[in-house]
Amino acid sequence: MDDDLVIHSKGLSKSYGPHVALDDLNLSVPRGATALLGPNGAGKSTFLKTILGLIQATSGEATVLGLDIKTQGEAIRARIGYMPEYDALNPEMDAIHQVRYSGELLGMNPVVALNRAHEALQFVGMGEQRYREIKSFSTGMKQATKLACAIIHDPELIIADEPSNGLDAKTREFMISTLNTMVNEGQRSVLMASHLMEDVERVCENIVLLHKGKLAAQGRIEDLKAIDREVEIHVWGGATRLEELLRDRGFKVRREGRVMRVANTQERTTTHILQAASEVGAQIRRMHEYEASLEDLFLAIMENMGYDVKSSDDLLSSPIEARRVDAPESLGGGAS
Ligand SMILES: Nc1ncnc2c1ncn2[C@@H]1O[C@H](COP(=O)(O)OP(=O)(O)O)[C@@H](O)[C@H]1O
Ligand SMILES: [Mg+2]
Incomplete structure (x- = not known):
C-alpha cells in the first residue's frame, strides 16, 4: 500500500436497504488534513462509520492506516481518534471521567487514562471545566469534550464528523485552531466532514467531495482550484x-x-x-x-x-x- 495514504478504498459501497448511501467509492486520502465535503445526505457520516468498522460495507474494500476495515475494525479504532457527529457523551458524568472512560474503552490502564484525560482536556481548552457535569455544558464545551475523548490515546489520525457544527464564532475559532495545531505542530492527520468552507480552507489542504453517495472530486485544494x-x-x-x-x-x-x-x-x-x-x-x-x-x-x-x-x-x-x-x-x- 502507498505509505502516504491514511485511507484507501476500492469500490466501497453501502446500502441501507434499497437506499444506496455510498456508491462504488475509490478514494485515496493522503497524510495531512483532508476535508470530506458534500451536501446533507451525501454520505459523509456513513463513509466515516464504514471505514471505522462501525457499520458494515455492502461491497468493496478499504484500509485505514493499512488496516482492513472488514477484519481489523478494533485495531483501526485503537489507532484513530473518532469524534462523532452527534452527542456521544454521558450527561451525568463530569468531563474528566468521561474522557478517562474513552481511554479505558481503548484498553488504557485507568491511571494512564486519567493522566491523559487531564492533558487532553487541557489541550482542548477545558482544563477549568473538567470536573463539571456534562449536562451543564454548552454545545462548544461538549464538542471540545468529544474532541478530548477522541485524542486521549494520541492517535495519528483524527476523524471528526462536523467538528464545528452548532458552535458560535468564538468556540468555532477555538475548534479550528485546535485542529490546526494537531496537524501543523503535532504532525497528525485529520479527516473532517464539514459543510463550512471557511473552516475547511483553514485546516485542510485536500478535499474529498461526495454527492449522493458518489465521488464528485478528490485531490489537493490547490490543484482542484486550477479549474x-x-x-x-x-x-x-x-x-x-x-x-x-x-x-x-x-x-x-x-x-x-x-x-x-x-x-x-x-x-x-x-x-x-x-x-x-x-x-x-x-x-x-x-x-x-x-x-x-x-x-x-x-x-x-x-x-x-x-x-x-x-x-x-x-x-x-x-x-x-x-x-x-x-x-x-x-x-x-x-x-x-
Ligand atoms: N441508519 C440509516 N438507515 C437508513 N438510511 C440512512 C441511515 N443513515 C443514513 N441514511 C441515509 O443515507 C444517506 C447518507 O446519510 P449520511 O451519511 O448521514 O450523510 P451526510 O453525513 O453526508 O449528511 C442519507 O440519504 C440518509 O438519509
Ligand atoms: Mg453527517
Whole structure:
C-alpha cells in the first residue's frame, strides 16, 4: 500500500436497504488534513462509520492506516481518534471521567487514562471545566469534550464528523485552531466532514467531495482550484498557433474559437501568454485573470456533476460552456 495514504478504498459501497448511501467509492486520502465535503445526505457520516468498522460495507474494500476495515475494525479504532457527529457523551458524568472512560474503552490502564484525560482536556481548552457535569455544558464545551475523548490515546489520525457544527464564532475559532495545531505542530492527520468552507480552507489542504453517495472530486485544494484559476484571452489571428505553442510549453489550454482559457498554475502565466502570442503573431484583445474561492470551486464541481468528474484534469477538459465566463465589463465581458 502507498505509505502516504491514511485511507484507501476500492469500490466501497453501502446500502441501507434499497437506499444506496455510498456508491462504488475509490478514494485515496493522503497524510495531512483532508476535508470530506458534500451536501446533507451525501454520505459523509456513513463513509466515516464504514471505514471505522462501525457499520458494515455492502461491497468493496478499504484500509485505514493499512488496516482492513472488514477484519481489523478494533485495531483501526485503537489507532484513530473518532469524534462523532452527534452527542456521544454521558450527561451525568463530569468531563474528566468521561474522557478517562474513552481511554479505558481503548484498553488504557485507568491511571494512564486519567493522566491523559487531564492533558487532553487541557489541550482542548477545558482544563477549568473538567470536573463539571456534562449536562451543564454548552454545545462548544461538549464538542471540545468529544474532541478530548477522541485524542486521549494520541492517535495519528483524527476523524471528526462536523467538528464545528452548532458552535458560535468564538468556540468555532477555538475548534479550528485546535485542529490546526494537531496537524501543523503535532504532525497528525485529520479527516473532517464539514459543510463550512471557511473552516475547511483553514485546516485542510485536500478535499474529498461526495454527492449522493458518489465521488464528485478528490485531490489537493490547490490543484482542484486550477479549474477556476485561469487566464481568459480573446485572440485574433493565429489562435491555433498560439494554442499549440502554449500546449507545447506545458500549459493546459481549453479553447472555443477565439476564446481561450489557460490554466494559471505557473508563475507569470500572463507574461508567458503575451510572449507566445508575439512569437506566433497572434493578437490578444482581452485578457482576464481570476481565481475561485473554495466555495466557487464547490459550486463549479457541483454544476459539472453531469460529467463524470473525478479529478482536476477531468474538470479542465469539460467544455467551456459548462462554466460561466465572467470577464469584467471593462474587458468586454460581463454576465452572459
Ligand atoms: N441508519 C440509516 N438507515 C437508513 N438510511 C440512512 C441511515 N443513515 C443514513 N441514511 C441515509 O443515507 C444517506 C447518507 O446519510 P449520511 O451519511 O448521514 O450523510 P451526510 O453525513 O453526508 O449528511 C442519507 O440519504 C440518509 O438519509
Ligand atoms: Mg453527517
